[in-house]
Amino acid sequence: MAPQLKRDSLGAADLSMTGRDHTVRPEVHDASLSTRVLQGLAYAVVMMLFRIIAEVVSAKTFSIGETAILFGSVSSGGAAGGAAYYATDHLRAVGGWRKTVANVVSLLVYCFATLVVFVVAWWTTHGALFE
Numbered sequence: 001m002a003p004q005l006k007r008d009s010l011g012a013a014d015l016s017m018t019g020r021d022h023t024v025r026p027e028v029h030d031a032s033l034s035t036r037v038l039q040g041l042a043y044a045v046v047m048m049l050f051r052i053i054a055e056v057v058s059a060k061t062f063s064i065g066e067t068a069i070l071f072g073s074v075s076s077g078g079a080a081g082g083a084a085y086y087a088t089d090h091l092r093a094v095g096g097w098r099k100t101v102a103n104v105v106s107l108l109v110y111c112f113a114t115l116v117v118f119v120v121a122w123w124t125t126h127g128a129l130f131e
Contacts, residue, residue, distance in 0.1 A: 040082025
């Protein structure tokens with residue numbers, strides 16, 4: 001009998017041997033933490049560019065400082081959202097309702113981080129947000 005040829009996985013999950021008992025477990029992370037952070041940051045920057053284009057077209061203009069505050073807070077939120085996405089990859093790999101929870105948590109982390117950075121930056125440069 002001829003030996004069988006080894007074939008590529010064609011999209012199947014990568015497997016690695018881990019643990020003392022050498023059990024085979026699927027890899028959880030498709031990308032590194034830095035890749036996820038950069039992806040989150042890139043999504044935020046693209047959305048911010050749409051905002052800047054809308055600002056140029058509209059009659060109301062913001063100062064350079066206000067635009068920088070908004071740009072910085074959205075970018076920081078994107079990076080935090082990417083890190084949260086990476087941290088919840090194990091839930092996403094399980095699937096089902098855990099995947100939904102992981103996606104919602106990532107989105108909430110993005111929103112919360114953006115809001116916190118925006119409020120702190122605004123308070124530092126302009127004083128109280130609500131007077």
